[in-house]
Amino acid sequence: MVKITDVARHAGVSPSTVSYALSGKRPITEDTRRRIEESIRELGYRPHAGARALASSRSNVIALVIPLRTGVHVPVVMQFAASVVTAARRYDHDVLLLTQEEGDEGLRRVADTSLADALIVMDVQLHDTRLPLLRTLDRPSVLIGFPADPSGLTCIDLDFRAAGGACVDHLAEKGHRTIALIGSPPAVYARETGFAQRVAQGFTAAADGHGLSSSVHPCDPTPAAAKELAGRLLRTHPDLTGLVIHNEPLVRPLTEAFQAMGLRIPQDLALTAICPDETAEQAPVPVTSVAVPAEEVGAKSVELLMRKLEHVPVPQSTLIPPLLTQRASS
Amino acid sequence: MVKITDVARHAGVSPSTVSYALSGKRPITEDTRRRIEESIRELGYRPHAGARALASSRSNVIALVIPLRTGVHVPVVMQFAASVVTAARRYDHDVLLLTQEEGDEGLRRVADTSLADALIVMDVQLHDTRLPLLRTLDRPSVLIGFPADPSGLTCIDLDFRAAGGACVDHLAEKGHRTIALIGSPPAVYARETGFAQRVAQGFTAAADGHGLSSSVHPCDPTPAAAKELAGRLLRTHPDLTGLVIHNEPLVRPLTEAFQAMGLRIPQDLALTAICPDETAEQAPVPVTSVAVPAEEVGAKSVELLMRKLEHVPVPQSTLIPPLLTQRASS
DNA sequence: TTGAAAGCGCTAACAC
DNA sequence: GTGTTAGCGCTTTCAA
Numbered sequence: 001m002v003k004i005t006d007v008a009r010h011a012g013v014s015p016s017t018v019s020y021a022l023s024g025k026r027p028i029t030e031d032t033r034r035r036i037e038e039s040i041r042e043l044g045y046r047p048h049a050g051a052r053a054l055a056s057s058r059s060n061v062i063a064l065v066i067p068l069r070t071g072v073h074v075p076v077v078m079q080f081a082a083s084v085v086t087a088a089r090r091y092d093h094d095v096l097l098l099t100q101e102e103g104d105e106g107l108r109r110v111a112d113t114s115l116a117d118a119l120i121v122m123d124v125q126l127h128d129t130r131l132p133l134l135r136t137l138d139r140p141s142v143l144i145g146f147p148a149d150p151s152g153l154t155c156i157d158l159d160f161r162a163a164g165g166a167c168v169d170h171l172a173e174k175g176h177r178t179i180a181l182i183g184s185p186p187a188v189y190a191r192e193t194g195f196a197q198r199v200a201q202g203f204t205a206a207a208d209g210h211g212l213s214s215s216v217h218p219c220d221p222t223p224a225a226a227k228e229l230a231g232r233l234l235r236t237h238p239d240l241t242g243l244v245i246h247n248e249p250l251v252r253p254l255t256e257a258f259q260a261m262g263l264r265i266p267q268d269l270a271l272t273a274i275c276p277d278e279t280a281e282q283a284p285v286p287v288t289s290v291a292v293p294a295e296e297v298g299a300k301s302v303e304l305l306m307r308k309l310e311h312v313p314v315p316q317s318t319l320i321p322p323l324l325t326q327r328a329s330s
Numbered sequence: 331m332v333k334i335t336d337v338a339r340h341a342g343v344s345p346s347t348v349s350y351a352l353s354g355k356r357p358i359t360e361d362t363r364r365r366i367e368e369s370i371r372e373l374g375y376r377p378h379a380g381a382r383a384l385a386s387s388r389s390n391v392i393a394l395v396i397p398l399r400t401g402v403h404v405p406v407v408m409q410f411a412a413s414v415v416t417a418a419r420r421y422d423h424d425v426l427l428l429t430q431e432e433g434d435e436g437l438r439r440v441a442d443t444s445l446a447d448a449l450i451v452m453d454v455q456l457h458d459t460r461l462p463l464l465r466t467l468d469r470p471s472v473l474i475g476f477p478a479d480p481s482g483l484t485c486i487d488l489d490f491r492a493a494g495g496a497c498v499d500h501l502a503e504k505g506h507r508t509i510a511l512i513g514s515p516p517a518v519y520a521r522e523t524g525f526a527q528r529v530a531q532g533f534t535a536a537a538d539g540h541g542l543s544s545s546v547h548p549c550d551p552t553p554a555a556a557k558e559l560a561g562r563l564l565r566t567h568p569d570l571t572g573l574v575i576h577n578e579p580l581v582r583p584l585t586e587a588f589q590a591m592g593l594r595i596p597q598d599l600a601l602t603a604i605c606p607d608e609t610a611e612q613a614p615v616p617v618t619s620v621a622v623p624a625e626e627v628g629a630k631s632v633e634l635l636m637r638k639l640e641h642v643p644v645p646q647s648t649l650i651p652p653l654l655t656q657r658a659s660s
Numbered sequence: 661t662t663g664a665a666a667g668c669g670c671t672a673a674c675a676c
Numbered sequence: 677g678t679g680t681t682a683g684c685g686c687t688t689t690c691a692a
Contacts, residue, residue, distance in 0.1 A: 001685090003685055003686085004685065004687095005685080005686095013663085014663045014664070015663090015664095015685090015686080015687090016662080016663065016664080016686095016688075016689095017661090017662060017663075019686070019687055019688080020662090020687090020688090025688085026661080026662090027661070028661075028662085029661065029662090032661080032662085044442075046439070046442035046443045047443060047685080047686070048384065048444050048684085048685050048686070049380070049383070049389070049443040049444055049445040050380045050381070050383030050384040050389060050444060050684085050685080050686090051380070051384045051668090051685035051686040051687090052380070052685080052687080053379070053380030053383070053668090054378065054380040054667095054668045054669065054670085054684090054686070054687090055667080055685075055686040055687040055688080056668085056686075056687055056688085057668075057687095059379070059380060061426070061445075064427070066412075068412050074404060074405040075404040075405065077408060078404050078407060078408050081427065082396075082398055082429055085427055085428070086429065086431070089432065094427075094428075094440070094445065095426065095427045096391070096424055096425065096426055096427070097411065097415055097425045097426070097427045098415070098424075099412055099415050101416070102419065109376070110424070112374075112376035113377060113378060113379040114378050114379055114380060115379040115391075115424065331669090333668095333669055333670080334669065334670060334671095335669080335670095343678075343679085344679045344680070345669090345671090345679090345680095346670095346672075346678080346679065346680080346681090347677085347678060347679075349670065349671055349672080350671090350677095353671080355671090355672085356672095356677080356678090357677065358677075358678085359677060359678090362677080362678080377669080378668085378669050378670070380668085380670090381668070381669035381670040381671090382669080382670060382671080383670090384668090384671090384683095384684045384685065384686085385669075385671040385683080385684050386670075386671055
């Protein structure tokens with residue numbers, strides 16, 4: 001194995017000079033730097049990660065905790081993870097993958113052993129059990145999602161409130177006067193990630209702002225529930241012409257249910273959804289939608305983390321503005 | 331930070347004894363071990379990962395390279411990654427996530443810097459450009475998928491040949507006499523992962539073995555192509571009563587196309603597929619299918635890698651036998 | 661602008 | 677069964 005002393009000898013300098021040439025932490029004469037770089041290339045030198053971590057107390061690794069529970073749309077998680085890896089590499093960092101399953105112990109382990117310098121935690125729940133730990137851990141972290149009390153933490157996510165509003169704005173603009181939100185299962189509103197409430201708030205506020213009649217309907221994510229709800233909606237809200245769906249598995253069944261009842265989309269009923277682009281595109285009628293910008297959230301998370309590692313202050317909350325993509329359903 | 335010398339002092343032993351108590355690499359008196367464990371707990375000691383890696387030349391990290399290209403079913407990749415992480419933890423290892431994009435350089439980097447002890451590479455192509463590197467790297471690796479020449483490598487995957495055969499066996503058992511394989515796009519047969527050919531071989535061999543008439547039909551993964559092919563099949567193969575679909579995006583469109591042409595499934599046409607369970611379950615008629623056992627492949631990959639790290643010989647090829655799940659389509 | 665040298669915290673001979 | 681100690685390869689003071 002080639003080590004820094006080999007490079008130093010080959011370039012006719014001291015090991016520290018090689019180290020500084022590599023880190024840029026002190027000025028090096030152009031000529032010296034060139035010689036060092038040449039030696040590195042010639043010898044194929046690669047600094048030993050462990051030795052580096054030990055001497056500098058920086059592993060250049062960030063840990064990423066991904067959720068595995070059902071109900072989280074898997075492709076979005078992947079997209080996010082990929083974007084974290086890509087962004088991390090831009091800062092010369094690598095990504096260690098942890099699963100939710102490991103819980104607090106996993107976080108503590110990678111932090112306490114100095115395996116990771118910092119943490120990104122996905123799928124943060126309103127009353128996430130990991131919050132106290134994350135607050136006391138001596139390593140910076142960024143949470144994807146907003147807990148009930150984000151104090152002392154750094155959080156980022158799509159602005160779900162604004163997303164709900166954006167769908168309503170779009171429907172209002174198209175002239176709809178009576179709209180409904182089809183939301184997450186009742187259970188989700190009570191606990192979990194909190195974005196369900198935020199969408200509903202944004203939806204209602206925007207509807208009120210536009211002077212529209214609106215109603216909110218939690219729904220279980222099953223085709224049967226979709227069918228039942230579709231029928232009920234038409235009966236109880238005969239004026240209904242616009243819908244916001246915030247329940248990924250229901251996009252297709254709902255569309256099919258309404259079509260089966262003879263409604264044409266978008267002529268009789270306009271659909272909008274908050275769901276992955278993939279889902280929106282593959283629906284029977286491609287649905288106008290707002291997606292979680294996984295790529296952007298991932299990249300921004302890493303940026304926030306890097307700033308925190310440099311002790312640059314960062315905002316406690318980062319809300320990514322929604323981007324609505326119009327499709328055939330409206 | 332609590333270090334091993336602190337623990338040693340607290341327990342009244344030498345640092346090496348603590349180290350050996352932790353690693354189990356030499357016998358320790360029951361009483362000493364108890365005192366050490368108590369000190370560790372009391373002081374909250376966690377060995378520094380970098381220091382460990384430096385002293386032992388083992389990072390206890392394995393690198394996992396995941397594909398991001400389209401055409402790879404994302405949930406399967408996630409399932410696989412999760413199972414690798416879980417299995418790795420059982421061996422006290424962590425997983426570093428790399429993306430295909432980084433290419434050779436990523437592999438070389440984590441190997442040469444001793445960041446990772448070993449590598450798992452997913453989505454290996456027939457003539458994968460990384461093969462020469464993986465052969466010469468001084469770190470053990472396991473490939474998911476089989477290249478054209480697997481010599482000097484350790485590969486694992488579903489036995490696609492047997493999977494093709496299993497679908498045919500199932501159809502033969504149900505009394506079908508004329509069957510067809512709807513395969514990957516023509517381009518895939520020429521290059522890429524090679525499982526397309528293997529499925530076709532297994533399909534044809536089994537059909538011949540059962541004395542069935544069979545035909546193979548590559549198809550582009552678009553609903554239009556599905557519709558066209560469905561029509562053509564009925565025209566050119568009027569006796570056709572059984573199908574094997576090995577083209578994930580086509581499962582739904584094909585089913586819909588046949589239904590639209592008035593065929594009842596399974597009465598007029600029996601369907602089987604090689605696709606993720608998720609796809610099979612969500613089809614208009616749930617499809618009898620063979621899935622890539624991502625969980626098992628992930629766990630086995632890690633096991634193979636761990637054996638290689640201990641210099642225990644492992645088989646060059648590991649083929650996971652297919653498991654067919656019968657559903658409504660047959 | 662560069663060099664010398666003291667660690668970083670741990671493991672694994674080697675010695676007893 | 678346990679202790680002593682020399683590194684592992686790098687970074688970073690301190691000194692020049």
